[in-house]
Amino acid sequence: MSRVTFAEALVGAIADEMRRDPDVFLIGQDIGPFGGAMQGARGLFDEFGPRRVRDAPISESAMVGAAIGAALQGKRPIVEISFGEFLPCAMNQIVLQAANLRYMTDGDARVPVTIRTRVGDGPYRGHPQSYEAWFAHVPGLKVVMPSTPADARGLMTAAIRDDDPVLVFEQMFLYHAIRDEVPDGEHVVPIGPARLARAGLDVTVVATAWMVHRALEAARQLATEGIDVEVIDLRSLAPWDDDMVLRSVHKTGRLVVAHEAWKVGGIGAEIAAAVAERAFSHLRAPIARVGAPSIPIPSAAPLRTRVIPSAEQIGDAVRVTARDAGPAV
Amino acid sequence: MTEAAVGARESVVDEPRRTLEVYRWMLWSRLFEEECGRRNPRWFPVEGEEATIVGSFFDLRPDDVAAPHYRGPFVVYAMRGAEPWRLAAQALGRSDGYSRGRSVPFSGPLSVNIVPWVAGDLGTTLGVATGAGLAFAYEGSDRVCVVSFGDGTANRGDFHENLNLAACWNLPVVYVCQHNGWAISESAESYLPAPIAARAAGYGMPGESVDGNDVDAVRETVGRAVQRARRGDGPSLIEARTYRLGGHWSADRSPYRAAGAAEPWRAREPLAAFAARLKEAGLADSDALSELTQQLQAEVTEAFARAERSPEPGPDELGWEAPP
Numbered sequence: 172m173s174r175v176t177f178a179e180a181l182v183g184a185i186a187d188e189m190r191r192d193p194d195v196f197l198i199g200q201d202i203g204p205f206g207g208a209m210q211g212a213r214g215l216f217d218e219f220g221p222r223r224v225r226d227a228p229i230s231e232s233a234m235v236g237a238a239i240g241a242a243l244q245g246k247r248p249i250v251e252i253s254f255g256e257f258l259p260c261a262m263n264q265i266v267l268q269a270a271n272l273r274y275m276t277d278g279d280a281r282v283p284v285t286i287r288t289r290v291g292d293g294p295y296r297g298h299p300q301s302y303e304a305w306f307a308h309v310p311g312l313k314v315v316m317p318s319t320p321a322d323a324r325g326l327m328t329a330a331i332r333d334d335d336p337v338l339v340f341e342q343m344f345l346y347h348a349i350r351d352e353v354p355d356g357e358h359v360v361p362i363g364p365a366r367l368a369r370a371g372l373d374v375t376v377v378a379t380a381w382m383v384h385r386a387l388e389a390a391r392q393l394a395t396e397g398i399d400v401e402v403i404d405l406r407s408l409a410p411w412d413d414d415m416v417l418r419s420v421h422k423t424g425r426l427v428v429a430h431e432a433w434k435v436g437g438i439g440a441e442i443a444a445a446v447a448e449r450a451f452s453h454l455r456a457p458i459a460r461v462g463a464p465s466i467p468i469p470s471a472a473p474l475r476t477r478v479i480p481s482a483e484q485i486g487d488a489v490r491v492t493a494r495d496a497g498p499a500v
Numbered sequence: 501m502t503e504a505a506v507g508a509r510e511s512v513v514d515e516p517r518r519t520l521e522v523y524r525w526m527l528w529s530r531l532f533e534e535e536c537g538r539r540n541p542r543w544f545p546v547e548g549e550e551a552t553i554v555g556s557f558f559d560l561r562p563d564d565v566a567a568p569h570y571r572g573p574f575v576v577y578a579m580r581g582a583e584p585w586r587l588a589a590q591a592l593g594r595s596d597g598y599s600r601g602r603s604v605p606f607s608g609p610l611s612v613n614i615v616p617w618v619a620g621d622l623g624t625t626l627g628v629a630t631g632a633g634l635a636f637a638y639e640g641s642d643r644v645c646v647v648s649f650g651d652g653t654a655n656r657g658d659f660h661e662n663l664n665l666a667a668c669w670n671l672p673v674v675y676v677c678q679h680n681g682w683a684i685s686e687s688a689e690s691y692l693p694a695p696i697a698a699r700a701a702g703y704g705m706p707g708e709s710v711d712g713n714d715v716d717a718v719r720e721t722v723g724r725a726v727q728r729a730r731r732g733d734g735p736s737l738i739e740a741r742t743y744r745l746g747g748h749w750s751a752d753r754s755p756y757r758a759a760g761a762a763e764p765w766r767a768r769e770p771l772a773a774f775a776a777r778l779k780e781a782g783l784a785d786s787d788a789l790s791e792l793t794q795q796l797q798a799e800v801t802e803a804f805a806r807a808e809r810s811p812e813p814g815p816d817e818l819g820w821e822a823p824p
Contacts, residue, residue, distance in 0.1 A: 196638065222638070228668055233661035236627015237634045240615070240645075244565075244635030263658070264627055267619035275603035275618035279610040 199251025254298035270311030293343025325360025365412035371401035424455035434462030456495035529575035537750035545746030546572030551770035555718025567615035577608035588807035601813030623656030633671035652683025672729035712740030
């Protein structure tokens with residue numbers, strides 16, 4: 172085990188895969204001598220040079236398109252989109268080419284492209300909008316969103332080795348904040364299974380990325396009030412682990428979903444809908460959703476603080492859900 | 501571009517067998533696509549643009565990658581080894597089509613080194629083609645990619661982003677604009693204030709206009725750009741000026757087009773001009789050409805008859821081990 176930050180874990184995974192597989196290379200802005208936005212590609216240029224760590228013009232669509240085209244020729248490119256706010260520039264390539272190629276060619280084409288990007292609030296406050304739910308909506312794409320350094324390493328490794336396009340959403344507040352234990356050597360976290368972050372009996376909270384930490388913070392407070400919260404770190408949005416979520420809801424009968432992105436049309440809406448469809452009779456209270464209200468994420472700190480869900484908001488949602496009696500299971 | 505063409509062909513008479521083969525493919529394209537149009541009123545007719553299409557891709561090596569425009573790509577797939585009856589099944593959306601009914605009708609098989617069509621948007625294939633060039637440059641191979649696109653598509657942001665990227669990275673890609681003068685109902689004068697070839701200077705790459713109805717000129721011009729890319733000297737932009745004689749789709753009578761506007765172009769459509777030159781050069785006489793037409797028409801008819809025996813796609817074609 173080594174104690175590394177979220178950012179170091181991501182870079183470590185990329186470096187290891189580049190050492191292991193000569194077909195893996197990285198395209199992006201400022202990933203050369205500068206080391207990537209928020210030092211998210213630190214050291215890669217020094218080790219692998221300009222052929223495999225390619226600073227690109229500011230052309231997200233061409234970067235993703237070129238990665239797809241190279242992938243069709245057997246390469247395994249990683250595209251770094253500096254911030255999630257720039258992903259819409261590459262939308263055509265992601266949703267019409269990357270997502271469609273395998274299905275539309277009856278499996279002849281495979282698209283082993285990893286698209287990594289940074290979203291959410293962070294230490295420098297820039298580029299905070301979170302668009303991950305858009306991509307979970309589109310068939311043919313895989314979407315992961317780790318919350319710990321170990322999962323950052325394991326999911327990035329899995330993404331690079333996957334034969335389908337995978338988007339890796341890297342939450343920026345986590346980047347340099349947590350130093351945590353990451354297994355040494357090969358560490359792959361399969362895309363799909365969620366992680367049980369805290370076992371509990373009373374209420375299930377399904378959260379993503381930064382909100383996993385806020386949900387755990389809320390759970391610690393709620394424990395002192397006699398509410399035993401189970402926290403599931405979704406970590407993979409497409410496909411997502413309906414098994415673990417449904418099993419947990421069967422046990423608790425109560426569900427809260429929490430994410431930093433907007434509540435309307437967020438990944439939490441999909442989880443809530445799936446649970447309502449498939450576990451309605453197990454529910455003892457209405458499902459609660461915690462997410463940002465439907466306004467663009469504002470810049471000034473006092474405004475942003477009001478928009479991004481807090482541990483208190485998650486805690487309040489859990490209290491309401493736990494109080495609501497409902498029929499017994 | 502002034503450098504001498506290495507291996508590019510110079511005139512009609514210097515390699516008669518290949519010249520006749522070029523004519524054969526242009527005629528095949530005309531007949532095959534007409535058959536598609538007869539069966540599908542929403543087909544995109546190719547009539548008049550065959551010289552640009554065949555001329556741009558005929559001389560590529562099998563290991564090069566071809567990314568033809570959506571209007572008339574079947575001849576490119578066929579020249580590279582796709583089976584005509586399966587292309588017909590693709591056009592008809594049958595289960596023996598290369599995508600088994602899944603993708604747009606004008607797609608083709610990845611196995612013949614093409615960029616397949618997997619959506620109806622325009623411009624993204626420029627990116628995928630550029631990526632083929634990136635893979636070749638990354639490997640240090642001498643393979644190249646030729647991609648064609650319309651004059652309408654040339655106004656998409658992907659045109660700009662990809663030509664600039666290819667120039668920055670010196671990628672072996674040849675960008676051919678199949679300029680047919682129309683973007684559905686809009687005429688090129690309304691959306692092209694300057695020649696497309698002139699844009700090449702802005703990317704620091706060679707740009708050349710060519711008569712897109714003269715298949716020899718297209719082959720020579722594209723051939724020079726291909727040689728340049730193969731040598732490692734980077735991308736080129738070629739604007740092949742041709743004309744869409746038909747509508748945007750088969751049943752489109754082009755009410756937006758001034759009466760008689762197509763006539764000057766019809767008078768110099770590429771197949772008749774090519775046939776006249778073949779006769780002039782003594783490579784074929786009228787009997788031989790009409791015999792060839794009959795033979796190809798029979799092949800096309802048979803391909804479609806076989807395609808029609810292919811079943812409509814059923815639930816098995818729908819399935820796929822997809823991520824949920």
